[in-house]
Amino acid sequence: MNANDSVPMVQMLSPEGDFAVPKNYAEYGSYIERLTEEDFLKFYRDMARCRRFDNEATALQRQGQLGLWIPAIGQEAAQIGSGYGVGHNDHIFPSYREHGVAITHGVELMSILKMLRGVNHGGWNPDETRFHLYGIVLGSQVLHATGYAMGVKFDGKVATGNKADDLAVISYFGDGATAEGDISESFLFAANTQSPIVFFCQNNQWAISSPTASQTRVPLYRRGEGFGVPGIRIDGNDVLASYAVTAKHMDDARQGAGPYMIEALTYRIGAHTSSDDPTKYRTDEEVAYWTARDPLKRFEVFLRRQGIGEDFFEEVAEAGEKLASEIREATFALKTPEMDEMFKHVYSEPHPVIDEQLDWLKRYEASFGGEN
Numbered sequence: 596m597n598a599n600d601s602v603p604m605v606q607m608l609s610p611e612g613d614f615a616v617p618k619n620y621a622e623y624g625s626y627i628e629r630l631t632e633e634d635f636l637k638f639y640r641d642m643a644r645c646r647r648f649d650n651e652a653t654a655l656q657r658q659g660q661l662g663l664w665i666p667a668i669g670q671e672a673a674q675i676g677s678g679y680g681v682g683h684n685d686h687i688f689p690s691y692r693e694h695g696v697a698i699t700h701g702v703e704l705m706s707i708l709k710m711l712r713g714v715n716h717g718g719w720n721p722d723e724t725r726f727h728l729y730g731i732v733l734g735s736q737v738l739h740a741t742g743y744a745m746g747v748k749f750d751g752k753v754a755t756g757n758k759a760d761d762l763a764v765i766s767y768f769g770d771g772a773t774a775e776g777d778i779s780e781s782f783l784f785a786a787n788t789q790s791p792i793v794f795f796c797q798n799n800q801w802a803i804s805s806p807t808a809s810q811t812r813v814p815l816y817r818r819g820e821g822f823g824v825p826g827i828r829i830d831g832n833d834v835l836a837s838y839a840v841t842a843k844h845m846d847d848a849r850q851g852a853g854p855y856m857i858e859a860l861t862y863r864i865g866a867h868t869s870s871d872d873p874t875k876y877r878t879d880e881e882v883a884y885w886t887a888r889d890p891l892k893r894f895e896v897f898l899r900r901q902g903i904g905e906d907f908f909e910e911v912a913e914a915g916e917k918l919a920s921e922i923r924e925a926t927f928a929l930k931t932p933e934m935d936e937m938f939k940h941v942y943s944e945p946h947p948v949i950d951e952q953l954d955w956l957k958r959y960e961a962s963f964g965g966e967n
């Protein structure tokens with residue numbers, strides 16, 4: 596069996612933009628009923644914002660302004676939908692591609708670009724956004740998330756009786772990362788402690804050049820079953836399914852239901868990173884198939900059928916151009932940080948070994964005869 600073969604999945608918005616809540620998924624439909632038109636517009640605005648940000652960042656990387664770029668094009672519905680399904684107390688532990696989720700939680704976009712230019716270490720404050728730093732070591736963030744969720748459980752912050760106090764955790768990771776032991780250990784600890792965590796796997800079908808089929812024999816949403824973590828597959832290019840299913844399972848986790856896994860079946864339309872050439876390992880036909888299932892186009896058709904007019908789409912396009920020019924200018928204006936900057940955030944207190952390393956680096960730089 597191919598792990599991406601057709602298995603039941605929650606889809607509310609078809610690739611043609613038709614909306615229907617399947618009868619067997621009515622529990623998720625009630626989450627859509629609560630949404631207002633303003634919510635729908637917000638979802639679209641943020642998906643478009645994410646796409647424009649991504650395209651601009653790719654251009655900046657090509658101009659030598661960023662060391663690397665990690666595109667999320669094609670994954671906006673999975674990210675914006677699930678990002679809005681996360682509550683105001685909840686904590687988010689992302690991988691490195693979650694620019695859309697960052698947008699839904701108010702992370703300043705320039706801080707992502709600074710990190711990929713190498714002038715900060717991931718400079719947003721998780722205390723303010725509850726969006727933790729990007730995890731580059733595959734699966735490590737899922738262990739951090741599980742540890743955090745266990746702390747939440749042991750601190751009695753689940754099912755307190757006052758919903759405003761309850762909190763849960765969500766962690767993002769890719770199909771390739773599921774092959775890491777860290778993910779299996781996370782499932783085990785989360786299940787055994789019944790901690791409040793949603794494991795959100797974006798199956799974008801490629802781990803650089805390795806297809807999902809090389810990571811698993813069974814559909815990924817079943818990966819947690821043997822550990823006691825139930826799961827479901829959603830159409831990851833359907834922003835409404837992504838929102839509703841995440842919101843429901845985060846609610847359940849806050850009420851003590853324990854861990855749950857969501858597999859969002861999506862597709863990475865762009866390259867793995869700006870250092871990758873995907874034409875070496877996948878076919879044009881495959882990319883064309885998924886481009887036709889573009890999450891933005893699908894939602895746009897839906898909104899137009901709801902009576903949303905051209906004015907709105909023009910306003911979104913203009914806002915995108917404004918964002919692009921702002922980040923362009925801000926990137927061009929970035930200064931090279933002082934040499935001691937990178938030593939400052941290793942420990943919260945001064946540390947003799949770090950001081951010694953800084954001194955060594957200063958001496959080394961001075962040996963070239965220039966200024967420090």
Ligand SMILES: Cc1ncc(C[n+]2csc(CCOP(=O)(O)OP(=O)(O)O)c2C)c(N)n1
Pocket residue numbers: 692731732733734768769770771772773799801802803863867
């Ligand atoms: C522990 C570890 N092993 C290997 C790598 C190198 N690496 C970076 S991204 C990647 C593929 C990840 O694929 P997936 O988990 O599907 O996420 P995606 O990049 O597709 O979002 C690999 C192998 C790493 N960062 N960390």
